[in-house]
Amino acid sequence: MNDTFPYGWDGNGRYLLHNGVDSAEAMGTAVLAAADGLVVYAGPDAEAWFGWRCDWYGHLVIIRHDMTWQGQPVYSLYGHVLGITVETGQRVVQGEQVAEIGVGGAATSPHLHFEVRIGDNAFGATRNPMLWVGPGETRGVLAGRLVDPDGRPWQGVTVTLVDGRDGQTQFLNTWTYLDDPDHLINPDEGYAENFVFSDLLPGVYTLYVKVQDVEYRQAITITAGELSQAEIITGPRLSETPAE
Numbered sequence: 001m002n003d004t005f006p007y008g009w010d011g012n013g014r015y016l017l018h019n020g021v022d023s024a025e026a027m028g029t030a031v032l033a034a035a036d037g038l039v040v041y042a043g044p045d046a047e048a049w050f051g052w053r054c055d056w057y058g059h060l061v062i063i064r065h066d067m068t069w070q071g072q073p074v075y076s077l078y079g080h081v082l083g084i085t086v087e088t089g090q091r092v093v094q095g096e097q098v099a100e101i102g103v104g105g106a107a108t109s110p111h112l113h114f115e116v117r118i119g120d121n122a123f124g125a126t127r128n129p130m131l132w133v134g135p136g137e138t139r140g141v142l143a144g145r146l147v148d149p150d151g152r153p154w155q156g157v158t159v160t161l162v163d164g165r166d167g168q169t170q171f172l173n174t175w176t177y178l179d180d181p182d183h184l185i186n187p188d189e190g191y192a193e194n195f196v197f198s199d200l201l202p203g204v205y206t207l208y209v210k211v212q213d214v215e216y217r218q219a220i221t222i223t224a225g226e227l228s229q230a231e232i233i234t235g236p237r238l239s240e241t242p243a244e
């Protein structure tokens with residue numbers, strides 16, 4: 001999955017905070033069930049409230065998976081789809097086609113909006129889907145934390161993964177999760193991450209951030225088929241007066 005709009009980001013204020021990931025694909029591309037489960041909704045949301053408003057996803061499919069996580073149900077959601085081939089109440093197996101890539105609702109170009117919801121089938125119950133999509137046998141995932149010395153996450157900071165594996169340096173960017181008053185963006189309880197890079201070829205990379213004019217670098221090894229973790233702890237926040 002090629003994530004073109006990461007979780008917890010608002011595109012520099014151009015969009016509402018993103019509680020899924022987007023993958024731009026051609027119209028009509030098959031959308032497949034992420035895992036076995038039961039279709040709990042398939043259809044339009046013109047008169048149903050699943051997102052920020054009605055008609056947010058256009059048409060969508062939601063699957064409640066057979067697996068649970070820490071005793072809680074796990075849902076996956078496929079938004080802006082067309083050509084839905086399943087019905088509410090129907091069982092599906094992993095890899096089964098449920099719809100096609102489409103456009104509709106808040107989407108202005110064809111793409112899949114993919115969400116993972118934990119516990120509740122609710123807009124505020126999402127996690128970063130890239131932690132839930134297996135990296136495959138040839139790729140790896142990096143879940144990272146960028147925090148201050150008190151463990152508080154930095155928000156909206158550009159994080160760069162420098163790929164110098166083949167001698168030709170490439171720069172991959174993402175952003176640390178933003179928060180909002182409704183707390184719609186949730187780190188994983190175990191990783192406590194605030195940024196994720198996915199679909200990475202194995203090798204050694206350099207993680208780079210600049211916070212309050214200080215640069216931080218860290219070498220990161222990505223292993224095929226695995227999730228790697230990184231943590232960068234910055235200096236204290238300069239703009240704040242000490243707590244009394």
Ligand SMILES: [Zn+2]
Pocket residue numbers: 005018020021022112113114
């Ligand atoms: Zn989206």
